[in-house]
Amino acid sequence: MNPTTGTTGRHHLPAGTAANGAYTVDITPATARWGHAALRVLRLPPGGTHTYDTGDSEWIVLPLAGGCTVTADGRTFPLTGRPDVFSAVTDFAYVPRDTRVTVTSPGGGRFALAGARCERRLPARYGPAPAVPVELRGTGTCSRQVNNFAAADTYHCDRLIAVEVLTPGGNWSSYPPHKHDEHHPGEESRLEEIYYFEIAPHDGTPGLGYHRVSPSGRGGNTDLLAEVRDGDTVLVPDGWHGPSIAAPGHDMYYLNVMAGPGDERAWLIRDHPDHAWVRSTWPARPADPRLPLYTAPTQ
Template sequence: MEWTRLMVLDLAPGEVYAHTSGECEWIVLPLSGGCQVHCRALPNPASPEFEARGPGQSLGSGPEEFQLHGRDGVFSGIADFVYLPRDADAEIRSAAGGRFALAGARCETRLPARYGPAADVPVELRGAGHCSRQVNNFAAAGPGGFDCDRLIAVEVLTPGGNWSSYPPHKHDEHHPGEESRLEEIYYFEIAPHGDTPGLGYQRVTPSPVGKTDILTEVRTGDAVLIPDGWHGPSMAAPGHDMYYLNVMAGPGATREWLIRDHPDHGWIRGSWDGQDVDPRLPFSRTEDHR
């Protein structure tokens, strides 16, 4: 992948992970558990000091620490997160242990390190009926969204038996005001049913400019790389709720998420009129403080 990056860390209690951001901006997102993030900006002659973006948000050239309360798991609530700028060193420490995603994107501008509280994450319900899903727009593009240079990242939660990322859509060409060119990574976690592990399926089909052609089973810990193509549906098996983290970035001068629906399937949006959103949504907003 040219623009997008993803790392998933499983940290034992007390374990520390040392991270260098390099040419990328990153968001540290707890998937389960909480953590402390220590960030130090590296010397950058072009930007020797960060500017303050609000109370407690000025880093200067010194270190900064952030406490992320986290959650029991991706289906139990929304998590705090931290933005790490490019050209910085960071340490991630978890007293109780847990799993943590680092979503990244190549970028040019170094923004301040910042804390994103769970309470401020916008939650959106999309679709209706068996196409219902929940989107946690913690780093979505657009007015009022969390400020990044190129990175766009959201969480999607789909009740078991539903189709998500539907109708199939794409964003692999640049058409001003209509479609933005963005790579995308899907990282999955699937809820088990008792002792039975969860599973789902992901489909990607070739587009006029893209060759990606995938139909794959996905389980917890799997990732699907989508450099191009029509992507969707993401199919949650009955009885197994599906979570995926979307990480997007591209070369466009404007950070925006503009998609084009597949011409054979876009009609499905009109069928949602008069249908109710799945009553299993939304999932809980209550985060596990630890």
């Protein structure tokens, strides 16, 4: 059961409801009813191969579980990958628009394809795990870990912004609530955002979490409170989003994929005025000692 309240239940996609063929999640600008951001989650059996065309979008192939080989634009990138999202930083591959991509996995696995419509055609290239900046954000019960593998200021893309967030059980992340649905140079970016969730089980028992989006007066006034479980996705076209709440005993992972119409590729947010004070309390409190769950490997 995946309860959702609010006026825009279509923005919460429980696991399996956005599946399409080899993709357990297949979100395009057309299906999301917006203009830029995309996400696919590809599941391959041992020895499996999948080929797709990038079209008018740039993509990052990010292993969630398992390793693979990515071939695109005349180049081949072996990706070591990882056992799961809760155990390690992963390497990844960037592939440009207007090319054909083949993903092959000898051992099988799951692979996120994070995409964004773009204009420039950048070269295909490899993203090594040791180069991924791992950030601890917030303190106390707002502590979380951010793997900035394709943040706006850490990895070069044309439009795509993507990061991973890990929240220990019982903590809040995406907090204070914030938004990026208006263009204000130097203050706020206009970005669509996708949240893809994985929830760690406890002694074999599936976990859950909660995610809130509240109206900002912009766009469609998205209003959503969703119980999220492993494999769920939430679309954020507008609005104040956060918190994302991890149930005690169940660590939460989410992949954020963002893109928008602005000429500048930047992640600039505005905190909700009722909750912005929370940030001022962080310097006086220690970070959650459970973090980091892991760090990037050394060279």
